[in-house]
Each structure stands twice: as structure tokens, then as C-alpha cells.
Amino acid sequence: MHGTSDRHRRPNLQQRSRLAGEAAAAAAEVESALTTPSDPGSAAFFDVDNTVMQGASIFYFARGLYRHDFFTTRDLLDAVWKQAYFRIAGVEDPEHVAEARNSALAIIAGHTVAELEELGEEIFDEAMAHRIWPGTRALAQMHLDQGQRVWLVTAAPIEIASLIARRLGLTGALGTVAEHVDGVYTGQLVGDLLHGPAKAVAVRALAEREGLDLARCSAYSDSVNDLPMLSLVGDPCAINPDPKLRAHARANGWRIRDYRTGRKAARVGLLAGSAAAGAAIATSLVRRASRLKH
Template sequence: MAPNDRSRTPLNLQQRSILAGEAAAAEAFVESALDYPSDPSAAAFFDVDNTIMQGASIFHLVRGLYRREFFTTRELLSAGWKQAYFRIVGVEDPDHVAEARNSALAFIAGHTVKELQDLGEEIFDEAMAHRIWPGTRALAQLHLDQGQQVWLVTAAPVEIAQIIARRLGLTGALGTVAESEDGVYTGKLVGDMLHGPAKAEAIKALAARESLDLSRCSAYSDSYNDLPMLSLVGDPCAINPDAKLRAYAREKGWRIRDYRTGRKAARAGLIVGAAAGAVTGAVAAGVSLRGRRR
């Protein structure tokens, strides 16, 4: 069937979430040193942005790539504009929605997976390492000390998520999977971004693969959008929570940990979230840097 044939049945949100989750789980790998945890049926799942690290990881990644001329400002803003337009206008045409979704990663088309991985290592060192929250890092280490697997679960590209996990000594990472052929990015997503319901689908797929008992697992996030993930496990915890998640966690009696100062907590609503951050953060980076170069 031709790619532009409108008679095809488009994937709905649930199907895209399942596909994204399964793709993320398929990309997951376990560091050799952590192959045999002493408590193999339990694990902890951590969101990244504003949970493990301050701010949006995708913003720092895109800014670092932009500075290295990985893509042009025009490519960046074109992808961001398409996303913003369809998000604001609310167009429901399946072809338009698919175009907007795929345009999120259009600017990496033609680059190799290895290229992004290598640059990601540099960008982590210069822009992310010092932003890791010590308190959340300690929680992750506590689970490792108890012999449990610890996974990052994020809307950020799986390549950068795996770098963060490896640098922190964690088990592995689940992230958004960009389609590639023969090691070269096509510029499209596999399914959808690993956000909201897709995170829960990824965890379920990983749990099946690793024989995890989700009732014995823990999950940590700052965002109300991660309720599907938090509600999936027996031990959910709100880390640096937004207002809606804090209220919900209090109502449910969940643990709450806040490692921000009062000022940072007050500004939390201005920080880019995981889903919108993948585009908004990228556009902000391009606009900001373009302005500085004038």
C-alpha cells in the first residue's frame, strides 16, 4: 500500500503507546555488572526530567547538538512549529497528526546512531552531570543496594537515556525510540514518544521480560502526566512534584520527596515537561542560540 494512501487505518493513541512501549523495552539492555540482582523480582523506575536531573534533558541535548552544527536553526524551528501548530489548533486529521509527530525528530534524519551516541557522551559531561539531584540519586542507589534493578523511563531519546543510566551506574533505560535503517536515522519515531501511557506500556513489557512483580516495584516522577507509570507499581513516589501530582499523591497517601529549594519549587511550573519539552525545549534552544549569535 502506498505511504500516502488515506484508506489505511491510522494507529490510535493506545496503539502508538503500546508500540512505543514495546520498542523501548526491546532497546533496553542490562549492564553486565547488574545481570544478577539479589532481589530479581523487584525494580525501581525513575523519570528523568526534574526527577533525576534538574530541567529537561532534551533541552540540553538539543542545545549541545545545535552548538556542534548537528542541524540548522531552520530544521529545528520547522519541526517545532509543526508540533506547536497542531497542538494549539487541535487538528484531528490522522495524516496531519502523523506529520506533526514524525516532524519532532525530522532534523536527525541522515545522521548515524553512533554519531548521536558519541555526541551525547560529550553533552552529558558538559551540561547534565552537574544537574543530577543528589537526593534522587541516593534513592536510586538505595534500590541498587537492595539488589534491585533500577531503570530510567523517559520521553527523551533512548540514546541519551542510556548514557545517563550508564554514567549513574543504573541497570538501564527506556526512552523514545527513533527509527533507523542500517544505523542511520530516518527522522521518524517508532510508535510515539515514550510519554504518559507509553511509559506504562514500556514498563509492562520490561516486567514481562525480566519477570518483575510490579506490586513489589517502585516508581518515581515529578509529573502528573506520569500517573499511568506511578499507578502501575506498588510503591509510587512523587519527586519534586508539580501541583497536580502533589495533590494526588497526598490524597492517595503516596510518598513525596522534594529536593528543590523554595525558589526552584516555585518556578517548577515554568520548566519544560517531558512531552512538550521534546519540542518546546528544542525550539527554545534554537531561538535562544540564534539570538545570541546576532
């Protein structure tokens, strides 16, 4: 089981971020792509959505699960309503937001990890493989060629993150950990989404475990939300950055890489995958689901 949770205890946002980061680091598995790095003290950390992949990995994954009848339209609509209510009503209480996020996990409650992983391989081939940014992939390969380890760090579920890392030949991944008991999902998160400050906690915990010198490490992201992670390393880089991150990167002399054309940038904007865009993505899923079923 990935962690245990006291259902009667409600940790605050900072505690949940710490739990999410620690859970992600603990769940991270090293792939065989680089078992003996020649530069063991250095590594690169890549955000996934709009950094490694065009659009949101969770969008493509959820759409694929729906196509494979993993959950029903009613399940999806219920999760969307609970997510959208808090966003439209403007409720910002962290506990309410956490409840909305956990409600979305109800669609996988009762399913097994094995089911999700098996479908993930097929969904990656169908919907994700051709959306990998060649430029970012080349940067990751550059780090591997230099004998450094390369990790994905994403708010997407650890199962998706690990799959993408494995298929790209990377070292491993850090992602959001959904609680499961005896291989069956409970419908709860361990801590919270691996987002914002939680990513920094996960990277720091992994660095301590793997003996990394963060001053010699690199980090890549498209979002200003990842400033905590980017600021941890000695070599931060903005990839396809949002306006706020671009401004911050310029002001601080960080590297900037943009692999989007105008058309791609517009399309990616519609599919932007982050915790803040979750309700919009879910709404798109419902519309897509309605077309597929009818």
C-alpha cells in the same frame, strides 16, 4: 533497525502507545552495574525530567547538538513552526499531533546512531551531569544497594536515556525509539513518544521479560502524566511533583519527596520537559540558537 513502519497505515493513539512501549522494552539494554541482583524480582523505575534531572534532558541534548553543528537553525525553525502550529491552533487530532512530532525528527534523519551517541557523551559532561538531583540519585543508589535493578523510563530518546543510565551506574533505560535502518535515522518514530500510557506498557513488558513482581517494585515521577506507570507498582513515589500529582499522592498515601528550593523550582518550571511542553522548549532553543549564532 528498531522496528519497521508501514507508512501508508496510520495506527490510532492507543496502538501507537502500545508500539512505543513494546519498542522501548525491546530496545532496553541491561548495563553491567548490577549483573547479578540479589533481589531479582524487584526493581525501581525512575522518570528522568524533573525527577532525576533538573529540567528537560532533551532540551540540554538538543542545545548541545546545535552547538556541535548537528543541525541548522533553519532545520530547528521548521520543526518548531510545525510543532507550535498545532498547539496554537488548538488542533488535538492525534494524527495531526503525530505528524507534528515526526516533523521534529526530520532534524536527525540521515544522521547515524554512532554520531548521536558519540556527541551524547560530551553533552552529558557539559550540560547534564551537574543537573542530577542528589536526593533522587541517592534513592536510586538505595535500590541498587538493596540488590534491586533500577531503570530510567522517559519520553526522551532511548540513546539519551541509556547514556544517562550508564553514566549513573544504573541497570538500564526505557525511552522513545527513533527508527533507524543500518544505523541511520529515518526521521520516523517507532510507535509514538514513550509518554503517559506508553510508559506503563513498556514497564509491564519489561517486567514480564525480566521476571519482575510489579507489586514489589517502586516507581518515581514528578508528573501526573505518569500515573499509569506509578499505579502499576506497589510502591509509587512523587518526586518534585506537579500540583495534580501532589494532590493524588496525598489522597492515596503515596510517598512524596521534594528536592527543590523555591529558586530551583521556578527555574525547573521554565525548562519543564514533557510532550506537552515540547513547543515551549523548542522556542527556547531557537532563541538560544539565535544568540549563539549572532
